[in-house]
Amino acid sequence: MINPSNRVSGVRSYYFARKLKEIAELRASGIDVINLGIGSPDMLPPKEAIDGLINGLSEDRAHQYQSYYGLVELREAFESFYEEHYQVSINGADNILPLIGSKEGIMHISMAYLNPGDEVLVPNPGYPAYHMCAKLAGAIPRCYSLSSDNNWQIDLEALKQQDLTRVKILWINSPHMPTGAVSSTEELQAVVQFGRDHNILICHDNPYAFILNDHPQSIFNVCTIEDNVLELTSLSKSHHMSGWRVGALVGKSELLDPVIRFKSNMDSGMFKPIQLAAANALGVKQHWYDTINTEYQHRRTVAYQILDSVNCEYSTDAAGMFVWAKVKGESGEALSDRLLMDVGVFLTPGIVFGTQGESYIRLSLCSPVDLLTKALNRISTL
Ligand SMILES: Cc1ncc(COP(=O)(O)O)c(C=O)c1O
Structure with missing residues (x-):
């Protein structure tokens, strides 16, 4: 065994490096996971x-x-x-x-x-x-x-x-x-x-x-x-x-x-x-930003519905490509695990971002409206 450096020993691999592996394993076992966790834009570049x-x-x-x-x-x-x-x-x-x-x-x-x-x-x-x-x-x-x-x-x-x-x-x-x-x-x-x-x-x-x-x-x-x-x-x-x-x-x-x-x-x-x-x-002009933001607005409307359906609270004047929501009655991690296991929908537990995120969950807007709607329908069956 060759020991790794002390520098690396105190550090875990990046959360998503681990989580995406788990999601790939679930998918390989036949579970159709909808990943609403990661902020990797799905739309084409200019x-x-x-x-x-x-x-x-x-x-x-x-x-x-x-x-x-x-x-x-x-x-x-x-x-x-x-x-x-x-x-x-x-x-x-x-x-x-x-x-x-x-x-x-x-x-x-x-x-x-x-x-x-x-x-x-x-x-x-x-x-x-x-x-x-x-x-x-x-x-x-x-x-x-x-x-x-x-x-x-x-x-x-x-x-x-x-x-x-x-x-x-x-x-x-x-x-x-x-x-x-x-x-x-x-x-x-x-x-x-x-x-x-x-x-x-x-x-x-x-x-x-x-x-x-x-x-x-x-x-x-x-x-x-x-x-x-x-x-x-x-x-x-x-x-x-x-x-x-x-x-x-x-x-x-x-x-x-x-x-x-x-x-x-x-x-x-x-x-x-x-x-x-x-x-x-x-060099793209303002029209590019307006177009993508119109789409993100549509997505955010469905994201709010998803979060309403699991009784979460969120601010409607936040920026960026996520909705950050407060979970009631359980931790963000418990809700995240429950949604993944019960209906195959993944949302990021807020604890990933620090202890102040423990009661929160983060939903990414990097999925089209139809996929968000599919996630909403699944969650509504709970
Ligand atoms: C706050 C923040 N900073 C930096 C990055 C890294 O972005 P990049 O793709 O430019 O490395 C991310 C990616 O998710 C982020 O959320």
Whole structure:
């Protein structure tokens, strides 16, 4: 037996890596599971992206290693995207690092900035990668609790009462996953000021800005690119390209530099046709976002009916591609297990996102209305 590293020993594989295996086994045993758990968009990416990928295959040097900094075309496309959708001026050459999905960016930031003993403030509930990547980097994740009483917003006054001397990074995420809560401009401003006051790197993870959200915001709407602030952006949700693995890290060049030093020793660039396709996708006009959001609205109506039928409570003004709902009379995990075993419908138990999610369940809008309706009909037989 060769012992794994201590780093890996304290970490479990990602929840969905385990759960999807279980669902595949149930399906193999003949159970027709409807998976309403995962946020992997089922609709096609923009046609411009697909054409860009196909045409990119015949581009000069398409099959070779690509630049560690991403193609100029892709960086410029992110620059224009920030200008058009957020009215934020950034420089594609200095302020943008294309990534193979934003999840890898969470790991890269952690590896580039954290030393053993450093502390990282992570939201509870929140995306598990913030916590796990901090641990893998040898640092100490320190959860800050979010609750519905405070509209799932960070309580900065409570944090200020604590010893923050070892805190190096604060992760925030608006629209927030899993709750769908959106921070106001003032709330984001206060977080940035908190980072300045305590010399903490603010990392804003922003993959859901364009899903069921009337006012997409960048963190750079409330601070300058010269602040100690990083933003992760992703095409996974906004452009239905989760499997293509494209995102970017945005910030001042001094902050990107350590990340590039780490990342360039890990991968060897991104496949050129995918970068060209992503550049095309970033150029789509408002009509794209309006069309996908109309569909997500239809889906959400059925999602609400599903949640009503199991007596859950939810907010109707949340953003993002999930509905986060409070379960009554049992834990979210008990309801999730019951629905999977009794009617073959999978919803994600909120505990996956932290202890504050224990009484909750998360329903993904990444299934068409007819499948959601099928799930509703099954649940109604309970
Ligand atoms: C909050 C949050 N951040 C980051 C990611 C990762 O997205 P990507 O596909 O860009 O790696 C996800 C994916 O579900 C997410 O929910």
